[in-house]
Amino acid sequence: MTGATADAAPLLQLRGVETFYGKIQALKGIDIDVNSGEIVTLIGANGAGKSTTMMTIFGAPRARRGRVVFDGKDITALPTHLIARLSIAQSPEGRRIFPRMTVFENLQMGASINNFAHFDEDLERVFTLFPRLKERAPQRGGTLSGGEQQMLAIARALMSRPRLLMLDEPSLGLAPLVVKQIFEVIADLNKREGLTVFLVEQNAFHALKLAHRGYVMVNGLVTMQGTGAELLARPEVRAAYLEGGH
Known part of the structure; x- marks a missing residue:
């Protein structure tokens, strides 16, 4: 993948983010960086906390601990409608x-x-x-x-x-040909326009092939991170998310 610059500054940062639904802790102190011009993906099984991560960035639910920073501004406590005006757009699950x-x-x-x-x-x-x-x-x-x-x-x-496009499960329930077309559009936007993309996906194979970097989430914790190629090559990632077809 091309499109990101080596000296890219973090556009989005999550530091020590903890999110709860009532007494149930969904995110357990996660750190994630999305640099300007990158495609970054968050993969994991259903219920791992991927969609909660994306919703927490938008303030619904709100992080109980930790910080969400966009373009150097702490947006952790900002109302959702004001976050939407900061050049962050979401295509929700x-x-x-x-x-x-x-x-x-x-x-x-x-x-x-x-x-x-x-x-x-x-x-x-x-x-x-x-x-x-x-x-x-x-x-x-x-x-x-x-x-x-x-x-x-x-x-x-x-x-x-938007300066940051957040996509939550864009391939869910779609035919492979349509998925391929949508992922090609995302890659093209990133390559031609330098659009920064944060992608939450269950389809680990497509997501990691597309992304510059990726994070693996298990039970509300980030357990692994690396380039898309590195994670695709990790035996534990292959065993958990890629075996038995894509």
Whole structure:
């Protein structure tokens, strides 16, 4: 993978982050860095705490201990709607598009974060990335296929021109061909535009092939980290996440 610079500064830092649901501790003091221009992935089994990590960055749930820092600013206690205005965009698990709105209206919602600055230009950009969405522009989001809905969720996030794009399980439930297409778009955005991406994925093979660096999470703890290639080569990673097909 190319796209990251060797002297990249951390754009996102998690330090000693602990998150709870009631009395249940979901994150147990995790440290994660995402440098400018990188694709960083967090892999792990279902229930490991990957989605909680992503939601904690957005302040829902809020970290009980530790710090979340974006571009040098401590955002740990910041309200979610203010975090969204800091050039961080999220494509959440389960897509969560607006099903009764058209594709076009969903994209307008993404652009509303930065008051529709560059709307026509950004619309053309996401339609170039996802030509299917241009064809489906007048259709209601709820009538799209799963793959099209995932494309729309990512496109909606891109409409705010984020410096950091956070993707939660973008391959979940999708056909292999669609997954390949979506991962190619992510790689292209990173390579051509230097977009920083933090990717949470159960599909470890695709995620580690795409990412510059990765973290492995087990039961709310980061247990391993390294380059995507290093983690792909680790026997324990292969045994836990890659054996028996991708």
